[in-house]
Amino acid sequence: MTSTTSQQELFRFLEDRFACAQACTECARTCALRASLVDPDGTEQQELLRRKGIMCAEVCDATCRVLSEDNRLDEAGIRVQLEWCRTVCLESAHVFDRHPGAEETAQACRDCARACTDFMATLS
Template structure:
């Protein structure tokens, strides 16, 4: 049974949107992590770690979504769900303190939404 063209296009659009959101979130979180390191504050260590971990999850997910690889649907679902959960956790942490973390938190929330939208199509 073949996938109707409209569904295939919708799937590819959601996959691309998710990959793009993951890439943007990775950049925002990596920037947040580098600012925390530059400030050198111990209280910023959790923010730096959060930024690094979220950036890594998003980069891995973006890479998987962007590549033509031999990943199963279950494997793809697990990766995207892991990224979504990591982004939600990161957004909660980054949204709290002052000092420019809201931009990264919003990137995390946008990525989590894009992941959730893509998961609906799997």
């Protein structure tokens, strides 16, 4: 029989996992939208913004899939995926911070990075 403490830890784990997956989904949506608004024939800075948006959306989407599916990744594999997502999100937020109008995207990236960090803390 499972103790109350174990049940509470499981609930927290699942809540944090779900919150992280939601943050990844929101970040992927926001980054994909931002990438679609940038003129692909624009300046080098616009191209960087577009590429970062696409890359961040893809990494967040992959992370969400890892967290949402009953996959066979062990804890170490999940941790690597979360760290990759966190790093890409922080790098992307830094790029978006330098572009007027991309504040919402930068914040979504920071929120996702924070959710990845929080969820990693629940892993043993």
